[in-house]
Amino acid sequence: MKHRSGTWRWGTALAAALLTASAVAWHATAVQALDNGVARTPPMGWNSWNTFGCNINEALIRQMADAMVSTGMRDLGYQYVVVDDCWFNPNRDSSGNLQGDPSRFPSGMKALGDYLHGKGLKFGLYQVPVDKTCAQYFGSYPGATGSQGHEAQDARQFAAWGVDFLKYDWCSPNGSIDQQVTTFAKMRDALAATGRQIVYSINPNSIHAKTGPQRNWGDVANMWRTTEDITNAWDTGQANGYPMGVQNIVNVTVPLASYARPGGFNDPDMMEVGRGGMTDTEMRSHFALWAILAAPLIAGNDLRSMSSATQTILKNQNLIAVNQDSLGLQATQVSNDGTRRVLAKRLANGDVAVALFNQGGAATTVSTTAAAVGKSGTSFTLLDAWTNATSTTSGSIAASVPAHGTVFYRVSGGTIVSPPPSTTTALVSAASGRCLDVPQSNTANGTQPIIWDCNGAANQRWTASGQSLQALGKCLDAPTGATAGSKVQLWDCNGQTNQQWTFNSSGTVSGNSSGLCLDVNGAATANGTTVILWTCTGAANQRWTRQ
Known part of the structure; x- marks a missing residue:
């Protein structure tokens, strides 16, 4: 669902209903990831919503694209520039085609796509599978321009505009899981029929705040939201509340590791790095945890005015490399005592990425071993992802970690335990x-x-x-x-x-x-x-x- 100044309280009741056996008919069988040629690693880019909401226009989007290039983010892999809600003309044209808002996007949407492509970037747009977008649903933007009943027509329009990424957001309290699967699949198939490779990002409404999506959506989309909307805070104080803080989202997303693979990834929502609301330590944890969880790295800050600290976080090449590893694995949990949490992610070259995460309010030592993260041998090298410092160990992996902090190592040496741990x-x-x-x-x-x-x-x-x-x-x-x-x-x-x-x-x-x-x-x-x-x-x- 979309971020709003109000609330979306129906979700709690719906989620409770979805937990009943009659509401969920999905067998615990493996789901193959969508093989449409894109999102072989988690998509990286920027989205307009977190900072600007409906206050968007053509000039702003172009400025963000320019900043993505000038700051070096594009060259590090950030490529999708996603225009979220409120880009629409409230009315379709006489043929029923979508149009950009002429006052906000006077050059038209194809011209915007051409500008982004000319910068070596890719073009993303927002749409919904129901009749109204979230802004229209809540009355903050006029019209009713959802894709319901227009799936094939809209997919062709997106392809004609050069769209490379579609964010498809179910903004309605209605719809069973069966109905959502059928409806989301209509757009999946419509996009495929255009012949254009388009990343398909969905946000179903069947999200339970404590356990995430009620099915593995890998057969339908390239990425799918795991929680309600992120908020610019470390912890909302209620794990089953709305909106969701960074730590709340991590708690929900960690158990979903088996869903992630090349072509399909859990999406814990767009990042809040660089938007205030959290300490620098918390921002660093936010990014490090998204990286090791194979989450799409979609920035949500104002790229034109990033501080050096924000750039240091978003441009950390060690963490980006872990996130973009070709195996496409999400980290699994090694241990968690409620305060000290250890996550490990196997990498294509035989290394293992390890996050030592302190969820508590005071500094503490977080530790594990090479054996516990799936390595055998007698000598290992630890690369600290934040400092680039290296050290050697015979098997112990430990660090003093500040409150809400994450120490992140890339462990090399020895051999990977087979089968994976x-x-x-x-x-x-x-x-x-x-x-x-x-x-x-x-x-x-x-x-x-x-x-x-x-x-x-x-x-x-x-x-x-x-x-x-x-x-x-x-x-x-x-x-x-x-x-x-x-x-x-x-x-x-x-x-x-x-x-x-x-x-x-x-x-x-x-x-x-x-x-x-x-x-x-x-x-x-x-x-x-x-x-x-x-x-x-x-x-x-x-x-x-x-x-």
């Missing part, structure tokens, strides 16, 4: 065919998992990182001193043996500390049955399939 799948009970599920996406410590109809949502996606099993940023945990019949639970990740699990050849999953197996209580098969720890028997209610 983390995978994200559903865990399907052999007895019922239902999935291991975090009820209501509740991330409170002590939450007991259940089985539920498989739906592919994030609260059924389990990441095996090392020997931990993680969902929604928390670890599967056996209570200290657990015995047969004890509940299994979610808890802050701490790396202890009661959070380590072994996948056995029999299909059972046993706790390294307790020796007990994940067991569907009483061999029941109904939705909502709790999962407990029990003496390993190999029975069907203890066998799990990764899908």
Whole structure:
């Protein structure tokens, strides 16, 4: 949804409804990324909305393009200049074609595209799949020029104007997931039919504030929003509220790593770097985390007046290289105790990028090991992405990290563990065919998992990182001193043996500390049955399939 001075409060109720089994019918199967020849790495560029909202015109966009070139951003990979909402003539022409607002864009949209292409840049536009754009929906801009019923016509118009990037924003409280998939796919297919390669960026309304999108949209789009709109703040103070601070968005996006691949990326929204509202340390974390999460790097600041500190962040070549790595992987979580969080991203040349992230309010040491991030060997080199300093280690990776800060290393040397150290799948009970599920996406410590109809949502996606099993940023945990019949639970990740699990050849999953197996209580098969720890028997209610 679009940024507004008001609120978008219907989203909370809608998200709650979408969590019900009847509202989500998606199986936990792999989704292939859209193969339309673009977005093989996360798109980079600039978007007009965060700073200017509806206050846009032709001269402003040209000035931003000029600044993108003069500051060297273009040469570092920033290429898409995206004109967001309010570029429209409120009325289509006599043939039903879209038009630019003649007072704001007197030279026309094709001329603007030609100007951007002449600068070695690419042209992006905003549109919606419903009848009204967000500005029109909220009454801050006249007209009703959405693409509903005009998909093929509008796609041809975009291609004729030389558009290279379409941001397609569902700005309506209505529409089931099935309806959204069908509608977004219409424009996907219409763009493909033009023969022009156009990055397709969507913002569905089926976003749950704690778990993100209710499906993997990789078969529909090149990038898809993971949360409600970003705001220019570190933390909104409510993880399921609107709008979303940087740390809130990270919490939602980290568990979605399995969705990202060349051609399709999770989109945690346009960046707020350089817009105030956060400290320099927080801005650096913002950019570093977007980089390691394989997020599109779409700047949202005024490029004409960037401070040197802002330029240093946005033009960090070490972080850009990690973001643009050809493998197209999103970092997976190695550990998280609620304050100290470690993310790792495997790179094409065998290196591993590691972010040591301090979510707390005071400086602390954040640490991991080469083995934990998927490296084997006895000697490794650490390149600090911010300082360019290098150091060597026999395996320890640690740093003192300021509050809300991120120390970022590129780890070289040794060899990559094969297979990769983390995978994200559903865990399907052999007895019922239902999935291991975090009820209501509740991330409170002590939450007991259940089985539920498989739906592919994030609260059924389990990441095996090392020997931990993680969902929604928390670890599967056996209570200290657990015995047969004890509940299994979610808890802050701490790396202890009661959070380590072994996948056995029999299909059972046993706790390294307790020796007990994940067991569907009483061999029941109904939705909502709790999962407990029990003496390993190999029975069907203890066998799990990764899908």
